[in-house]
Amino acid sequence: MLKSLFTEPKTPYPDDRGRYGDFGGRFVPETLMFAIEELEQAFKDALNDPKFAEDFAHYAKHYIGRPTPLYYAERLSNYLNGCRIYFKREDLAHTGAHKINNALGQCLLAKRMGKSRIIAETGAGQHGVATATASALLGLECCIYMGTEDMERQRLNVFRMRLLGAKVIGVDSGSKTLKDAINEALRDWSLNVRNTHYVLGTVHGPHPFPWICREFQSIIGVEAKKQILEMEGRLPNLLVACVGGGSNAIGLFYEFLNDSQVEMVGVEAGGIKIEPGQHASRFAGGVFGMLHGAQSYVLQDEYGQIGNTHSVSAGLDYASVGPEHTWLNSIKRVKYTYATDEEALNAFQLCSKLEGIIPALESAHAIAYVIKEAPKRKRDEIILVNLSGRGDKDVEHASKFIKLEE
Amino acid sequence: MNRIQRKAEELLNKNQKAFVAYITAGHPTPESFLDIVISLERAGVDIVEVGVPFSDPVGDGPVIQSASLVALRNGTTPIKVLEWISKLRENSNIPILLFTYFNPILACGISNFIEQSAKSGVDGILCVDLPVEEAEDYTHKAREKGLATVFLIAPTSSEERIRKITRNCSGFVYYISRLGVTGEKQDVSQDISQRVQVIKKYTSLPVYVGFGISKPEHAKYVARVSDGVIVGSAFVRFLEEHKGDSMWKERFIDYVNSLVVGAKA
Numbered sequence: 001m002l003k004s005l006f007t008e009p010k011t012p013y014p015d016d017r018g019r020y021g022d023f024g025g026r027f028v029p030e031t032l033m034f035a036i037e038e039l040e041q042a043f044k045d046a047l048n049d050p051k052f053a054e055d056f057a058h059y060a061k062h063y064i065g066r067p068t069p070l071y072y073a074e075r076l077s078n079y080l081n082g083c084r085i086y087f088k089r090e091d092l093a094h095t096g097a098h099k100i101n102n103a104l105g106q107c108l109l110a111k112r113m114g115k116s117r118i119i120a121e122t123g124a125g126q127h128g129v130a131t132a133t134a135s136a137l138l139g140l141e142c143c144i145y146m147g148t149e150d151m152e153r154q155r156l157n158v159f160r161m162r163l164l165g166a167k168v169i170g171v172d173s174g175s176k177t178l179k180d181a182i183n184e185a186l187r188d189w190s191l192n193v194r195n196t197h198y199v200l201g202t203v204h205g206p207h208p209f210p211w212i213c214r215e216f217q218s219i220i221g222v223e224a225k226k227q228i229l230e231m232e233g234r235l236p237n238l239l240v241a242c243v244g245g246g247s248n249a250i251g252l253f254y255e256f257l258n259d260s261q262v263e264m265v266g267v268e269a270g271g272i273k274i275e276p277g278q279h280a281s282r283f284a285g286g287v288f289g290m291l292h293g294a295q296s297y298v299l300q301d302e303y304g305q306i307g308n309t310h311s312v313s314a315g316l317d318y319a320s321v322g323p324e325h326t327w328l329n330s331i332k333r334v335k336y337t338y339a340t341d342e343e344a345l346n347a348f349q350l351c352s353k354l355e356g357i358i359p360a361l362e363s364a365h366a367i368a369y370v371i372k373e374a375p376k377r378k379r380d381e382i383i384l385v386n387l388s389g390r391g392d393k394d395v396e397h398a399s400k401f402i403k404l405e406e
Numbered sequence: 407m408n409r410i411q412r413k414a415e416e417l418l419n420k421n422q423k424a425f426v427a428y429i430t431a432g433h434p435t436p437e438s439f440l441d442i443v444i445s446l447e448r449a450g451v452d453i454v455e456v457g458v459p460f461s462d463p464v465g466d467g468p469v470i471q472s473a474s475l476v477a478l479r480n481g482t483t484p485i486k487v488l489e490w491i492s493k494l495r496e497n498s499n500i501p502i503l504l505f506t507y508f509n510p511i512l513a514c515g516i517s518n519f520i521e522q523s524a525k526s527g528v529d530g531i532l533c534v535d536l537p538v539e540e541a542e543d544y545t546h547k548a549r550e551k552g553l554a555t556v557f558l559i560a561p562t563s564s565e566e567r568i569r570k571i572t573r574n575c576s577g578f579v580y581y582i583s584r585l586g587v588t589g590e591k592q593d594v595s596q597d598i599s600q601r602v603q604v605i606k607k608y609t610s611l612p613v614y615v616g617f618g619i620s621k622p623e624h625a626k627y628v629a630r631v632s633d634g635v636i637v638g639s640a641f642v643r644f645l646e647e648h649k650g651d652s653m654w655k656e657r658f659i660d661y662v663n664s665l666v667v668g669a670k671a
Contacts, residue, residue, distance in 0.1 A: 017539065027508055027535045029465040030571070031582060034562035173471055179462060186464045193562060290509045291462065293535070303483045304513030305461040 003047045005056075005215040006222045010257040013327065018207020021330060024323035026206035028293045032186065035193040040208040042113045047215075052112065059104055060219065063137065064094045068220075070227035070384075075354040082374035083381035086236070087357070088224045088252060090388045095130050097360060097389030098220060098248045103130035103199055105216035107138050110197035117141045117192065120199040121185040123150055123178030123244075124314035125157025126360075126389060127201030132166035134199075142166040145184045149176035150314060157393060175308055178318055182292050202245025203322035206293030210322055217251025224384060225255050232382060238373070239264045241386040242365040243336065244280070244315050246322035248388035253334060263335070266325060267369045269311030270338035276301075280309040282321040283329060283336040291320040297329075312341035312401065313361035313394075339368035345401055347371055348391060360389030361398065408529040409501035410554045410577040413452055414612050417634070424578070424614055424634025425625075425666045428455040428505060430642055431490065432482025433473040434649040439490045442645065445655050447500045449662035450670070455532070455638070456491065458484050458506040465507075465534040469639040473646065484510050484519070488526040495527035503530045503556060503577075511536075511544075520547045530554030530577050538567075538574045545574050556580050559605060561597070572609035579609055580636065582617045583628065599631035622668030629669040637665055 002009060013020040026036055046052040060066040069089045077085045090098040103120070110118055118140045122128030128144040135142035144161050148170040151158050161168050174180040182205075189198040203210040203217070228236055239256060241249035243266040256262045271279030279285060282297040289298030291306055299307040299319040311317040328334040339347070344361055347368035352358045359367060366385050374383060391398070407415075417424050427446045431439055446454050459477035463470065484506070491502055504523060511519045511533060523531060530553050536544060538557055548555045554577030559568055561582065572579055583598050602613050615628045616636025625635045644661055648654040 025540055026537065027540060028537065029534050029560075030537065030558040030563060030567075031465070031560040033537060033567065034560065034564070173468070174461065174475070183462055183464050187467070190465075287513075289512055290535075292464070295512075298509070300509070300513065302513065303485075304510035305478060306509070
């Protein structure tokens with residue numbers, strides 16, 4: 001079993017082929033194999049070096065602002081007339097989302113490997129901002145690939161990244177969104193592997209990326225477990241997180257995987273409806289396939305061409321899902337469901353009004369599920385939701401859909 | 407023995423260099439596929455690599471990427487590509503290597519894809535994002551159906567990997583001359599000769615070199631230090647630039663032939 005960064009290993013996965021059950025692996029052109037093997041070895045070495053964990057802990061505390069609070073959402077709990085709802089406040093992490101945990105961790109790793117240049121893909125811009133931030137902190141050259149369609153939708157994040165000293169390169173191919181940005185980042189990496197590290201932003205991609213990202217994000221669940229035990233003296237009944245690639249969800253779930261009494265639900269983007277091209281719910285509309293180096297569920301046509309996706313939230317708008325999630329689904333440890341655009345937008349408003357917390361549209365999908373589920377639960381049950389990011393980035397976009405009273 | 411293996415051996419025995427040409431099936435139009443392959447054959451090409459277009463071709467540069475998109479918009483599917491190859495077999499025996507990504511194979515089912523390919527007259531498959539570690543089942547099935555399995559070796563491949571990869575190759579070994587993705591480059595790396603020698607320590611198969619060749623002098627240089635030359639993006643670009651030109655076939659044959667002559671000189 002592989003060593004774990006913050007906790008004891010909870011599963012035998014990934015195995016030495018980078019598999020989670022039948023899922024995952026490393027399906028990349030030979031030009032990338034060297035980089036991927038080098039990275040895997042470097043991360044194994046880092047895990048065995050106490051100094052690496054210390055460095056990360058230092059920055060986690062003094063730079064990211066960890067541990068992030070666990071907050072009892074009393075008004076939302078009362079409003080739903082159900083159980084006790086807690087938010088894990090990843091929205092309060094530096095740069096406003098959980099993405100910084102992985103970005104900073106991987107930039108520290110890159111520095112250890114002697115790489116001077118960082119590249120990353122971004123969809124909504126949160127991972128791009130987090131990577132640009134960590135690169136600025138550590139004095140690394142940074143280059144972010146972003147679909148031109150997304151650049152238009154997320155102009156402020158483009159400005160933020162540039163402000164942080166990163167170069168933002170527009171990707172004009174394919175659907176001009178996240179998957180195309182990943183394609184372009186992979187191409188850059190295969191050309192520049194000798195001095196460049198690719199900071200992949202989620203628990204997807206070829207092994208070791210899903211593993212590395214899980215390790216850095218699992219700090220969320222480790223903190224949350226300690227906090228809920230301190231506050232309530234018992235484990236939560238249910239964990240809820242939104243799932244795009246799935247990094248915030250794995251980050252919360254991993255620590256609890258062997259606590260069989262804790263139920264877990266991952267919430268995908270149901271978009272407009274579950275019809276091809278109108279959603280990003282891989283467990284509802286996907287099939288077994290391989291995209292970006294990992295075997296998992298993929299939204300695709302009958303010939304294996306990757307399908308277009310839709311979600312009001314750019315961070316969930318992706319045609320595949322992390323292989324560990326597909327495995328957790330196959331063994332029925334985690335239940336996967338979806339929330340539609342409309343449900344997410346309603347949750348976005350309700351959470352803002354009742355709690356004074358504007359959640360990211362991604363996180364609003366998790367809250368949308370809680371709104372449906374909490375009233376069905378006993379009053380003493382505990383639901384712990386990962387509030388993975390703050391919604392400031394989304395207000396402009398959301399204002400196109402929401403009519404507020406003057 | 408399939409046509410690729412036969413051709414590769416024949417060239418080795420005659421001490422001649424091989425010339426392999428890549429095109430994206432369905433680009434610039436589905437109707438032009440047969441004409442393009444026949445033109446390549448007439449220009450003296452030994453083996454044709456037929457690219458099955460994929461929506462997310464991470465191993466390809468901008469030229470082939472946009473050609474793939476055009477082909478997909480034209481309604482190209484793996485089934486259609488195989489139909490065109492069957493049609494081609496009515497009057498051509500040129501060796502055909504399918505160049506594809508793994509997901510279209512998975513979607514079709516590995517056994518089914520291989521069986522249909524063999525039936526249509528395909529001689530071998532190169533699956534660009536299927537590393538040898540994951541290819542056991544695929545290689546076994548392909549060989550059972552008499553298809554060659556070609557894998558890539560990169561400048562960064564370790565000797566350990568070269569050993570593993572060459573063991574899974576049949577027909578020829580494909581060495582990528584430059585890091586990065588497919589596409590034309592201004593010059594051609596100088597360390598090719600050395601790398602080819604390293605590969606040859608592990609295999610008696612011919613080593614062909616591709617990625618980045620667009621001029622007769624590149625072809626000539628690469629052919630001198632290896633067993634053959636693979637040209638792709640340069641031809642796809644040529645076809646893109648000459649679509650709608652009524653003389654495209656003649657001009658294409660001339661251009662391809664200039665590189666073939668360079669390689670065989």
